[in-house]
Structures are given as C-alpha cells and as structure tokens.
Amino acid sequence: MPAIGFGKNAAAVPQAGGGQIAPVPGGDTDKTMAALHDELERSKDRLVLPGQQRPYFIEYRLLDLDERVISAEFGALLTSGTTRNRFMSVDLRVGNYKLDSSNFLSAEGFRGFLGSTGTVGIDRDYDSLRQDLWLATDQAYKQALDSFSNKQAALRALANAPTVDDFSHEVPVVMVEPRVEPDWTTRNWESEARTVSAILKNYPELYNSRVTYHLIYATSYIVTTEGTQIRTSRSLAAIEASLGTQALDGMPLHNFLAVYANRPAELPEAAVVRQQLDAKGKEVAALRVAPTVQDYDGPMLFEAQAAGSLLAQLLPPSLSGARPPLAMNTRFEQMMQALGGRSEWIGRRGQRVLPLTVDLTDDPTAQQFQGRDLIASYQVDQDGVRAQKVALVQEGLLKELLMSRRPRPDFDRSNGHGRSAFLAMPRPMVSNLFFSASNGESPADLRKKFLEACKQNGQQFGLLVREMDNPVIASSSQEELSDSLETLATGAPNGDRMPLLVYRVNVNDGSEQLVRGALISQLTVRNLRAPLGIGNDNTVFYYAQSQDAETAGTALGAFGSANGGVPSDIVAPSLLFEEIEVRGPHGEPRRTPLVPPPPLQ
Numbered sequence: 001m002p003a004i005g006f007g008k009n010a011a012a013v014p015q016a017g018g019g020q021i022a023p024v025p026g027g028d029t030d031k032t033m034a035a036l037h038d039e040l041e042r043s044k045d046r047l048v049l050p051g052q053q054r055p056y057f058i059e060y061r062l063l064d065l066d067e068r069v070i071s072a073e074f075g076a077l078l079t080s081g082t083t084r085n086r087f088m089s090v091d092l093r094v095g096n097y098k099l100d101s102s103n104f105l106s107a108e109g110f111r112g113f114l115g116s117t118g119t120v121g122i123d124r125d126y127d128s129l130r131q132d133l134w135l136a137t138d139q140a141y142k143q144a145l146d147s148f149s150n151k152q153a154a155l156r157a158l159a160n161a162p163t164v165d166d167f168s169h170e171v172p173v174v175m176v177e178p179r180v181e182p183d184w185t186t187r188n189w190e191s192e193a194r195t196v197s198a199i200l201k202n203y204p205e206l207y208n209s210r211v212t213y214h215l216i217y218a219t220s221y222i223v224t225t226e227g228t229q230i231r232t233s234r235s236l237a238a239i240e241a242s243l244g245t246q247a248l249d250g251m252p253l254h255n256f257l258a259v260y261a262n263r264p265a266e267l268p269e270a271a272v273v274r275q276q277l278d279a280k281g282k283e284v285a286a287l288r289v290a291p292t293v294q295d296y297d298g299p300m301l302f303e304a305q306a307a308g309s310l311l312a313q314l315l316p317p318s319l320s321g322a323r324p325p326l327a328m329n330t331r332f333e334q335m336m337q338a339l340g341g342r343s344e345w346i347g348r349r350g351q352r353v354l355p356l357t358v359d360l361t362d363d364p365t366a367q368q369f370q371g372r373d374l375i376a377s378y379q380v381d382q383d384g385v386r387a388q389k390v391a392l393v394q395e396g397l398l399k400e401l402l403m404s405r406r407p408r409p410d411f412d413r414s415n416g417h418g419r420s421a422f423l424a425m426p427r428p429m430v431s432n433l434f435f436s437a438s439n440g441e442s443p444a445d446l447r448k449k450f451l452e453a454c455k456q457n458g459q460q461f462g463l464l465v466r467e468m469d470n471p472v473i474a475s476s477s478q479e480e481l482s483d484s485l486e487t488l489a490t491g492a493p494n495g496d497r498m499p500l501l502v503y504r505v506n507v508n509d510g511s512e513q514l515v516r517g518a519l520i521s522q523l524t525v526r527n528l529r530a531p532l533g534i535g536n537d538n539t540v541f542y543y544a545q546s547q548d549a550e551t552a553g554t555a556l557g558a559f560g561s562a563n564g565g566v567p568s569d570i571v572a573p574s575l576l577f578e579e580i581e582v583r584g585p586h587g588e589p590r591r592t593p594l595v596p597p598p599p600l601q
Contacts, residue, residue: 021229031126059225296581358396541570
C-alpha cells in the first residue's frame with residue numbers, strides 16, 4: 001500500500017475552539033471531518049468503564065486513497081487497474097503524558113504499540129463512519145486499559161525504571177485543504193506503459209522485465225482530543241522498472257529505473273522514459289559480459305547519485321531519535337541493532353560526527369533544489385505537528401536528532417518529523433535531507449585525487465561506484481529479492497552494501513571497465529567522519545523509505561518502492577573514501593536455463 005505524506009500547499013484556517021468543528025471550503029460535501037469530530041467528542045465525554053481511568057488522549061486518523069497501477073512487459077500490458085480504499089486508525093491512550101499505555105512490549109509481544117486499524121466505507125457516509133469509529137474506539141480503550149495495567153506491573157519490577165515522558169505536549173494544528181480529485185485521463189497511461197516497455201525488446205539478453213506506473217491520490221485526516229483538526233490532500237506518481245538476466249556463468253544480474261514526481265502529469269513523457277530504459281538495457285547487456293570483481297581494499301569514489309543512495313542507508317538510522325518501546329525481553333532491541341537500526345549518534349549531542357566542513361539539514365518545508373522538485377515536502381507531519389527545518393549537524397557537530405512525539409532523555413519535543421506509511425505508527429524519519437560541505441571539490445578534482453590515492457597505495461586501478469542497488473525494485477523474482485535482503489541483513493552489522501554499477505578505473509590513463517559481483521564490506525556511518533574528499537556536485541537522489549515491519553528504521557529501510565514506501569530525497573555530492581573493502585563473488589552460481597529465451601518480435 002502506498003504511502004503519502006501531507007500536502008505541500010496547505011493553508012491554515014482559523015483555530016477552531018474546543019468542541020467546534022473546523023470549517024471546510026464552500027461547496028464541500030465531504031462529511032468525513034464532521035463524523036470524526038462528532039464521534040471524538042462523544043468518546044471524550046462518555047467513554048469510561050466504572051472504576052477505570054478515562055482516556056487522556058484520543059486520535060483518529062483516516063486515509064482516503066485512490067490508486068491506479070499499470071504494468072507492462074516487452075510492449076504488452078500485464079495489469080491495469082484502479083482501486084479506491086479508505087482506512088482508519090485509532091490511537092487511544094490512558095494514563096497521562098508522563099506515563100501512558102503506549103509503546104510497551106511484553107514478553108508475549110506488542111501491547112499498546114499498534115493502534116486499532118481497519119477499512120471503512122468509500123462513500124464518505126457520515127453514519128457509517130461513526131459506527132466504525134465507535135466500535136474501534138471501544139476496542140482501543142479496552143486494549144489500552146489492559147496494556148497500561150501490564151506496563152505498570154512491568155515497571156514496578158525494574159530496578160531503574162525510565163523517567164522520560166511517554167508523549168510530548170504539542171501545539172494543536174487546524175488545517176483544512178480542499179480535496180484533490182483524481183485525474184486519470186490527462187494522459188493515456190496504458191499506451192505509455194506499452195510504448196516504454198517495448199524498447200526492451202531490443203535486448204534479447206533479458207530474461208524478464210517489468211515497467212510499472214504508480215499514480216496515487218490521497219487525502220489524510222487527523223482529529224485529536226487536543227484540538228488538532230487536519231485534512232490534507234496530495235498526489236504522488238512513480239515509474240519503477242526492473243530488468244533481469246543471468247551472466248554466462250550463471251550469476252543473477254539486474255538493473256532498475258525509478259522516477260518520481262509529485263503529480264502524475266509531471267512524470268516524464270514516454271519518449272524520455274524510453275531513452276532512460278534503453279540506457280538501462282545497455283547497462284545490463286554490458287554487465288552480462290563484464291568480468292567479476294576481485295577482492296579489493298583501497299580508495300573508492302562514489303559519484304553523486306551513488307553517494308545519495310549510500311547516505312540513504314547510512315544516515316537515517318543515526319539521525320532518528322526514535323526511542324524503542326519498553327520491552328520485557330531484549331529480542332526487539334537485538335533485532336534492530338543487527339539490522340543497523342540503532343543510532344550510533346544517540347548521546348553524542350555537541351560531539352563531532354562528520355567532518356568540520358559538513359552541515360546536515362533536514363527541511364520538509366523545502367520544495368525545490370536547483371529547479372528540481374522535491375517529493376518529501378509537507379507542512380504538518382503524521383503526528384499532526386507542524387514541519388520544521390532542523391539543523392542536524394553544523395560544522396561537523398551533532399546538534400539535533402529527528403523527533404516524533406515520543407520523547408527521549410536529551411530531546412523532549414517533536415520537531416515535526418513523525419512520518420509513516422499507510423497509517424502505521426509515526427516514527428522519526430528524514431524528509432528532504434541536505435548534505436553539504438564548505439570545501440567541496442569539482443568532480444574533475446575529486447577524480448584526480450582518487451587516482452592519486454590509488455597510485456600512492458601502489459594499486460593499478462581503483463573502484464568507482466556510479467549507482468547503488470535497490471533490490472526491492474530491481475529484483476525480478478521473490479527468490480532473488482529474498483537472497484539479496486538476506487545478504488544485506490546478515491551483513492548489516494559489518495556494514496555490507498550492494499553497489500550496482502562498479503567500474504575499475506586505470507590509474508594511468510583513467511579508462512573504465514565495468515565489473516560485476518561486488519559487495520562492499522565494513523562501510524558504516526563512521527566512515528563519514530573522515531572521507532578523503534567531498535564533491536561540490538550536489539544532486540537529488542529520490543527514493544522511498546521502506547515501512548516494512550522488519551526493516552523500517554534500519555539500514556534496509558532505504559530499500560522501498562512507491563508501493564508502500566515513504567517519499568524521501570537526499571541532496572548529496574560525490575564522496576571519496578580512502579580505504580573501502582570489497583569482496584568479489586564467492587560460492588556456486590545458479591545454473592542457466594537449458595534453452596535460450598524465445599526471440600522477441
């Protein structure tokens with residue numbers, strides 16, 4: 001299910017008083033806000049069991065989602081369909097801001113960690129929605145009472161119980177945008193999918209390919225007992241393509257294309273996408289006959305696009321101020337740490353974490369970089385908190401972490417970065433992340449420094465990375481995806497990274513040779529403290545952060561897609577590292593098909 005952030009062009013309306021519903025634009029017949037507000041007020045006034053606490057906080061969230069998905073392969077349509085769904089979530093807490101029923105992991109499993117969720121009618125019917133909310137709220141209240149009782153008992157058994165608050169006080173927001181209605185007819189999307197995918201017929205080396213258009217419109221609602229009333233609308237569009245084959249020795253190979261835009265009409269025209277796919281096909285054909293990489297330990301240059309993808313794996317886990325739930329066993333913490341989900345920057349406020357010349361800023365209010373639209377912009381996060389520009393690192397020193405409404409000992413307030421996909425629990429996540437250096441070098445100078453470093457090591461060649469892998473988009477089968485994610489998950493503690501396009505660069509003449517099968521090892525956020533060089537060629541890397549339950553908030557969270565990911569981007573330059581370890585392929589490759597693929601007409 002796709003993830004949609006809050007809209008970029010929201011206009012605030014006058015603050016509604018206690019018990020008053022926020023006004024909607026004239027002529028608006030949407031009764032959703034009224035149903036959410038009225039049932040919330042009724043629950044606030046009447047929901048209580050004899051002898052038990054009333055809820056101190058109730059939040060209703062609702063996602064109204066229209067999505068069109070079109071997939072094609074080698075010029076033929078595979079699927080084409082439009083879906084309409086509405087989903088709701090209830091977050092109900094008993095206790096108080098200091099200690100409540102949320103974020104508790106008992107020995108048996110989660111308690112009060114996930115809210116009550118479900119589907120609701122698509123007609124925006126007032127009575128039907130209130131009925132669904134009533135039942136979900138009743139269930140959430142009873143679960144919260146049970147969770148709070150168990151949590152209090154667990155805390156009494158601890159020698160050193162946590163003292164930090166469970167929930168932060170924030171200013172209520174009232175913001176009602178006009179609804180954005182889906183437009184499926186501006187372009188002939190089925191024709192475009194056929195046209196662009198047909199270009200891959202030129203590559204008989206391909207075993208499979210798929211081009212998928214995701215066109216998404218979403219309206220999000222948040223109503224809370226604190227007075228927050230929000231309705232925001234936005235759209236998102238993506239073209240994601242995978243290309244798969246095998247080398248002659250049986251090694252699985254793939255490539256991918258990912259293009260994102262804020263609106264379907266802003267996606268590139270078919271002719272442009274055909275050119276991009278043609279280039280991807282040429283790369284796969286070249287990979288198929290390329291030599292395998294040998295084990296290597298030395299300088300490595302990441303061009304800007306690859307550097308952005310690398311930073312998407314390295315930085316978000318360390319920038320997140322997420323506080324893990326109170327757990328009665330250590331399995332959750334161990335799992336997150338094993339997958340690279342534990343921040344190495346916790347407790348290091350004011351200390352150097354990056355070079356003194358580097359600043360790191362996350363700004364969800366930014367809408368463009370050098371004329372290119374950003375896809376992670378919003379005005380309020382999914383906790384209902386206004387978005388804020390956050391100076392995370394200044395002159396190499398850690399100043400802030402990204403925060404949702406779950407405080408930590410050193411950061412007690414949200415800074416508007418609670419994000420999630422599909423009504424999941426908001427967690428601190430990057431939006432538009434800017435990595436910049438005051439001493440950035442030109443690409444030509446950085447390449448020269450790279451070759452000089454290789455010569456000083458006595459090496460005949462160095463390795464250059466032009467693009468990093470995203471197995472979630474690129475894998476052509478579930479088996480291949482599982483193998484890739486298993487490799488990364490197993491190697492996450494060692495800093496394993498999967499490059500896609502790696503070139504062996506001759507130190508004497510600068511010539512490049514494509515190689516395959518590389519796996520980078522021991523590349524962690526610590527390598528960013530002292531890179532050999534940083535470029536001045538900042539570019540935008542677009543991606544979708546995964547919200548998969550097992551990978552969200554970890555290094556594997558960089559591998560998402562438009563189908564379930566949170567729109568994100570990183571603005572970053574080329575990066576040069578002095579010593580990176582690369583392992584070549586080991587083990588037995590898979591057998592190739594006995595019969596070659598049929599000819600493409």
